[in-house]
Amino acid sequence: MNHPVPLVIGIAGGSGSGKTTVAQEILQRVGPDRIAFLQHDSYYKDLSGLPPAQRAEVNFDHPNSLETDLLIQHIAALREGKAVEVPIYDFSTHSRTAQTYTVQPRRVILVEGILIFTEPALRDMFDVKIFVDTDSDMRFIRRLERDLKERGRTTESVIKQYQLTVRPMHMEFVEPSKRYADVIIPEGGYNAAALDMVVARVESLLK
Secondary structure, eight states, X not given: OOSOOOEEXXXXXXXXXXXXXXXXXXXXXXXXXXXXXXXXXXXXXXXXXXXXXXXXXXXXXXXXXXXXXXXXXXHHHHHTTOOEEEEEEETTTTEXXXXXXXXXXXXXXXXXXXXXXXXXXXXXXXXXXXXXXXXXXXXXXXXXXXXXXXXXXXXXXXXXXXXXXXXXXXXXIIGGGGGGOSEEEETGGGOHHHHHHHHHHHHHHHO
């Protein structure tokens, strides 16, 4: 191999925990030019073959709703110094668009998602595993605000989804996966001390 093996970092935690905020902090402070950023959300399976009403009933918080094998392939390709084409998912229609975007190989591969520590084959790819731990009431409020603003949902649909799938799947899959974490960050992006330590650790590993 004529290139350094990248450092692969996973950031997990419940929906609305602040994973993306932590990821963005690491991106900005370590440098976007040094990081290949992948989000598990990009890998939702395409449901365009189902009627719209049926798509909305799918359990999007279960591991089976994601094409994790493709994410694993992409991480492996980036580790080998190859660029990858990441799917673009439309959350308002629950379908994959025809477009993709290119992610180039970098010294750090940063992967974020609620379920990334639940799959052994994916979990084994991470050199550093970070779990963002935030109280359930704050996570729900953030999810409600995000889904109304960014994903074209109604308040009623967000509450229904939270009760039917988000909370039960969090208890079944996300919360138990916390035990695999190397670092647990309470309150996500609002925890400046923890972020300082994580960024310093990443910098030291890169050296």
